[in-house]
Amino acid sequence: xxxxxxxxxxxxxxxxxxxxxxxxxxIAIVTGLPYAKIYSDLSDGCVNQRIGKRGKRKNNASNxxxxxxxxxxxxxxxxxxxxxxxxxxxxxxxxxxxxxxxPMGRLIVSVSxxxxxVIDGVVHDTFDPTRGGNRCVYGYWIKI
Numbered sequence: 001x002x003x004x005x006x007x008x009x010x011x012x013x014x015x016x017x018x019x020x021x022x023x024x025x026x027i028a029i030v031t032g033l034p035y036a037k038i039y040s041d042l043s044d045g046c047v048n049q050r051i052g053k054r055g056k057r058k059n060n061a062s063n064x065x066x067x068x069x070x071x072x073x074x075x076x077x078x079x080x081x082x083x084x085x086x087x088x089x090x091x092x093x094x095x096x097x098x099x100x101x102x103p104m105g106r107l108i109v110s111v112s113x114x115x116x117x118v119i120d121g122v123v124h125d126t127f128d129p130t131r132g133g134n135r136c137v138y139g140y141w142i143k144i
Contacts, residue, residue: 001099001133006117006124009035019062022115022125029117029124030106030141031079045071067115081108081141097123098133108141 008025013036024042028035042061049069065072076083086095095101097111099121107118112135117124129135 001097001118001121001123001130003123003125003128003130005126007035007126008117008124013039015039015062020064021062023065023067024061025126026108026115026117027079030108030119030143041075042072045069045075067110076141080143082144083139083141085139086137087139093136095137096133097130097135097137102137102140103142106143110138110140111135112138 006025006029008028010019010021010025010028013034015035021039024035024039027033027042028038031038039061042065046061046065049066049071073083087093097109097116097118102109102118102121104120106120109116109118111129114129116129118140123130
């Protein structure tokens with residue numbers, strides 16, 4: 001699978017250095033919305049989310065976003081995306097990050113500990129996350 005190095009507009013928005021912002025970058029790349037807008041929206045969600053028994057509140061989206069929270073799913077719905085699971089408990093890996101295994105279109109793909117953007121079969125990320133085509137896809141967000 002071909003990979004194009006793309007920071008989703010992070011540097012152009014004035015952000016410096018590295019961060020755990022793969023969710024923000026992927027959404028910005030796939031939607032075409034400004035990185036700063038997505039970052040702000042996700043930071044608001046992180047700050048306002050309910051704290052669980054073991055959780056800590058994050059004050060911005062630079063160190064990751066909990067994509068399993070209700071507010072995140074509502075945010076993706078608002079952007080017009082739905083989640084398609086490609087793996088279930090006990091099913092094993094059926095879809096990999098390789099040519100021909102994902103549908104064409106603009107996808108935000110969930111892989112182990114990472115989100116990446118895939119546009120018409122081409123990965124857009126700050127590095128090659130495919131692991132030589134062996135990386136398992138847990139699911140993806142697709143525009144409805």
